[in-house]
């Protein structure tokens with residue numbers, strides 16, 4: 001397992017060690033001991049989520065507020081996405097920084113997004129199955145978000161605007177300047 005730091009403090013790209021043979025492949029998609037040793041983070045994951053998206057689907061930018069904040073370990077089981085993290089932690093050295101990374105079932109990369117960051121992704125392949133672990137339970141009342149095209153962050157979502165598919169909820173998300181606290 002290889003861990004690479006990103007420009008967001010506490011946000012990592014993780015490449016599992018893959019064993020290939022004539023049957024196919026095997027890898028540890030999460031190993032708590034190695035994860036803690038190599039990242040220094042100690043999340044206690046309590047919920048696993050999975051979503052399927054078609055090309056152009058953009059989910060984000062999401063977070064949960066206050067005591068309901070979630071760290072996430074995300075990966076792609078099928079297809080390809082560009083994953084995005086935005087550091088919204090007041091006082092963080094990397095406050096306001098954006099990390100984007102291509103995750104796919106081919107490269108098998110994972111991203112670890114610490115609590116206090118907004119998260120989103122865009123689906124680049126015809127279909128993508130996205131899977132992630134969270135260290136806090138879903139809480140509808142604590143849901144927060146920022147509109148994907150907020151000029152503060154200027155994220156390049158790679159696809160043309162007319163290709164994007166967002167939920168009604170995500171289209172109504174506020175600008176960063178008007179959002180509630182993380």
Ligand SMILES: Cc1cn([C@H]2C[C@H](O)[C@@H](COP(=O)(O)OP(=O)(O)O[C@H]3O[C@@H](C)C(=O)[C@@H](O)[C@H]3O)O2)c(=O)[nH]c1=O
Nearest residue numbers: 049051059060062063072119120121137138139167169
């Ligand atoms: C996130 C979530 C949603 N739901 C329900 C609420 C809703 O009816 C339905 C779909 O929810 P959403 O539209 O919010 O799903 P989605 O837009 O995929 O939300 C996810 O986006 C990515 C980028 C994240 O980072 C996640 O934390 C989560 O916010 O599923 C749960 O029951 N549990 C959960 O943990």
